[in-house]
């Protein structure tokens with residue numbers, strides 16, 4: 001492997017820059033050595049003609065399910081992080097709904113230990129708010145903090161008991177940990193399997209009403225305001241929920257939130273033929289929600305984009321009917337091409353916004369410095385061809401599970417190169 005790479009005439013995307021800067025970029029010894037026009041390649045360097053291609057910081061996904069331990073037929077830390085690399089993601093935060101759940105310092109240590117040998121990228125884990133994610137007793141938050149947990153969450157379920165959640169928020173505040181909330185009111189969701197509305201009536205599928213999510217968002221925000229904890233609201237899907245968060249932010253509540261690409265791109269009308277690859281929780285909402293959430297992302301209500309990468313085997317998804325199949329779709333490999341295809345390509349978002357929401361803010365949320373394409377910075381970069389194409393065949397994907405609506409479909413854009421420090425993690429040039 002050559003020690004230096006020279007990108008000729010590459011378009012550099014940095015946070016907050018709506019325009020791309022065209023320049024040469026030289027990477028040497030894992031560091032961005034120089035950003036300037038007309039650089040001459042040093043001896044033994046690799047030169048990449050990159051005109052029309054975009055160089056951006058490695059993406060960071062704060063919401064992924066890697067299924068290890070316990071459900072390694074769906075995914076493992078090794079395959080999940082390789083899927084991340086395949087999508088240009090160089091850092092992930094794993095959710096704790098594994099078997100057993102990650103709810104103690106020992107479990108956190110063991111998962112981080114596995115990642116040290118199996119992951120080629122930055123791997124962080126969350127820990128549970130309650131023991132076993134059962135919502136009954138608080139988990140050992142201090143032990144998990146000591147073991148290096150990134151956030152606490154019972155993702156997959158809400159903490160139904162407000163007194164328990166209040167106490168957990170007080171702990172989270174003391175330990176300086178964000179508490180991430182899966183907002184859902186279980187009594188309202190009932191056996192629901194898709195958004196409640198005309199479409200669910202037509203299909204005869206029990207619905208999950210938008211108020212199930214919105215009531216819980218309001219409750220959790222009030223608890224955060226009361227306790228002073230940092231609340232992070234996961235996978236927001238409704239415009240009303242988003243507006244509640246916007247108001248809370250304006251009122252000075254310490255709340256951040258995320259949106260998943262699939263909730264910007266798809267809605268309930270995409271559920272035809274009872275296709276379980278469109279079944280996720282929270283569910284796809286309405287076409288109007290798609291548009292309003294995208295506005296919210298551009299306006300900065302959403303701090304981060306996160307995929308909620310949720311692998312399930314083909315058998316679990318396809319051999320069961322819509323109501324019985326598990327919730328969730330994968331996202332790590334499709335996220336960037338889909339954002340390019342639907343939003344960059346249509347002038348609805350620019351590269352600076354993608355970098356801010358899917359690379360910089362996720363790192364800030366976790367207390368890290370963002371990475372950028374500037375002289376002297378450590379190289380953590382991806383090269384993306386916005387005019388290329390990617391077809392998401394099972395062969396192409398590194399994830400163990402094929403459950404994405406994009407399976408066998410083609411999107412505009414292709415991740416061509418992923419470099420972290422001195423290591424080239426992916427090379428498709």
Ligand SMILES: [Zn+2]
Nearest residue numbers: 155156182234
């Ligand atoms: Zn969730």
